[in-house]
Amino acid sequence: MLSRLVVRASRAAAARPPRTATRAIPPAAARPRRRLLSTTPHRLAPATTAPRAGPRLVEASNPVKGITVQLPGGSTTSFSYVWLRDHCREERSYHPATRQRLVDTPKIPADYRPDAVRSDERGIYVTWPNSSFESTYESFFPWSFLAEHAYNPPVVRQADLPSANSSKVFWTREIAHDMPTVTYDEVMSTEKGVYEWLKRINTFGFSLCSGIPGTPEATEALIRRIAFIRDTHYGGFWDFTANLEHGDLAYSEVRLEAHTDTTYFTDPCGLQLFHLLSPSSSHKGGHNLLVDGFRAASLLEATNPAAHALLSTVPVPSHASGSGSASLPSGVHLRPLVRVPVLNYDEHGELVMVRWNGDDRGVVGGEAFEGAKMDEWYEALRAWEGILRSDEAQLWSQMEVGTAVIFDNLRVLHGRSAFTGERRLCGAYVNGDDYRSRLRGLERQFGGHGGGDARRAALDGVLRERFGILRRGEGKGTVWEDYL
CATH class of the missing domain: 3.60.130.10 (Clavaminate synthase-like)
Incomplete structure (x- = not known):
């Protein structure tokens, strides 16, 4: 009989030795020190908070460095301003047809910070200042994008999703x-x-x-x-x-x-x-x-x-x-x-x-x-x-x-x-x-919910059931479909 093998990645990784012995993480003393950001305060615009059951923007522990988002259940996660600017999907930063980054990441100032940040039921809006780096404009980030790619700390982990080989x-x-x-x-x-x-x-x-x-x-x-x-x-x-x-x-x-x-x-x-x-x-x-x-x-x-x-x-x-x-x-x-x-x-x-x-x-x-x-x-x-x-x-x-x-x-x-x-x-x-x-292209065309991708469908389920977040990016065309 055919057999289907489903193994969660975290369990599988814990059970086996490291795959590569040649890429050890260098000791802390050998790693480059982080460049400190400026401590000059900025104005945090009054937030139009999402419904109580949804995510919302909260005062960050270090508002000079980035923003903090609170999710249903009380957990929080933070995003640096450099990360937000680097992942902007507006047309001046991300080509809507080719889906390639237009912003020159190394030129983003290390102490870059916005003039204002606000949120609503769809996501977060960041207003960037008029500066030598660029003229002022606004970036939008759907809640689903932020939740999927949260890193400080992550809010969706590999153990939350089926194995990449679960459909095999x-x-x-x-x-x-x-x-x-x-x-x-x-x-x-x-x-x-x-x-x-x-x-x-x-x-x-x-x-x-x-x-x-x-x-x-x-x-x-x-x-x-x-x-x-x-x-x-x-x-x-x-x-x-x-x-x-x-x-x-x-x-x-x-x-x-x-x-x-x-x-x-x-x-x-x-x-x-x-x-x-x-x-x-x-x-x-x-x-x-x-x-x-x-x-x-x-x-x-x-x-x-x-x-x-x-x-x-x-x-x-x-x-x-x-x-x-x-x-x-x-x-x-x-x-x-x-x-x-x-x-x-x-x-x-x-x-x-x-x-x-x-x-x-x-x-x-x-x-x-x-x-x-x-x-x-x-x-x-x-x-x-x-x-x-x-x-x-x-x-x-x-x-x-x-x-x-x-x-x-x-x-x-x-x-x-x-x-x-x-x-x-x-x-x-x-x-x-x-x-x-x-x-992947045919899965999107014929695969139904989740585009035929079990992990994508499972991610959508985690965002919806755990955080009340739906994958959407109204008014932004198709650049938010994959969050590349």
Whole structure:
């Protein structure tokens, strides 16, 4: 059966060791001292307070430095004037079409303060002075913006929201009984069809697309419905056989264990699509393998926390060193700028990337593997591969003309069985950022409340139920939709 994993970020982070050992916070003595602001008082305009149940502006403990907001329940949070000026969304400070900052942040005076601050049921209005920095004008900040981005102290914390991975379904081979699938016609004919396709990829890490004409042209048109094709040393859109082109085992008949592609890139490719163009009678074997890497990482953490900790912290070298070609006579000599672990987590303890290819791994050694660490790492690797190679984890399928498979290369590992005969494939990469951008846009268009984003919907609920705040920015157009 499919299983849904929901883990609050704060609990997950507390249970595992720090993800990065190379970015320690410097001691207080080594950090630069804060520049003190001027103590010259300013006038706080009479506030039109919001209803008693809503947030309101109160006299700050240090009114020279910033403002203080009181929320329902009595808690308070403060904002510095520099922060407010830096985050103004009026047109002179923030382009309404491009949503890019126009204010030159380093030029905001460190002792900058307004002439007046007032509030009403919608939010806070700050009147900035006429000065050498700028002419006078007024900024508006919705209560929802201030509550979402409060920092002194924060009023919405990660533990208040669902895990970023809570909408993902972790699967085993049992998913073969109900594979996520869309049709070529629906993807090609409507934006809603593209949304349904990307939604499945986001949820399961992969999706099939059936009913594709058996041509490379139709397949290329399909993947371009998502975004631009990413060009690499393999080219853009591929149409290939087992001819060892590019000096890579993908262009051979040998078995490939479950792996992610382009581990040797500083920015690995996001999506990968394959479509078989040769009939099944042309070859034997060559079955496709998929493994849910996020589920594997979760299982490793639950069953072998020490192995999980090592694979989440020890950086692994990767490379691509294939022979030259007509376009690259000097050969391929790819190395990422930064070595990263197999399992990569964000600052909230959320798994964001699995990066593992045993065939493309470089030489492990040096300080990162000093002492007993090397033997421990090999033991961790055996535990990891034991999960990846278990019958339960592996989804095998026979590829066929007319049905393509697309998967998230940062989550789902893929492989294939060995084959004999002639086997022709086509496909391409898409950048992960382009894919996620496309998904966000379609979520807004078709996702309903919260734009299909569970965390956004949960944030709206916290603001509404805990503080009586609705997300809105009347009179300010669309610049307040995302609070970028």
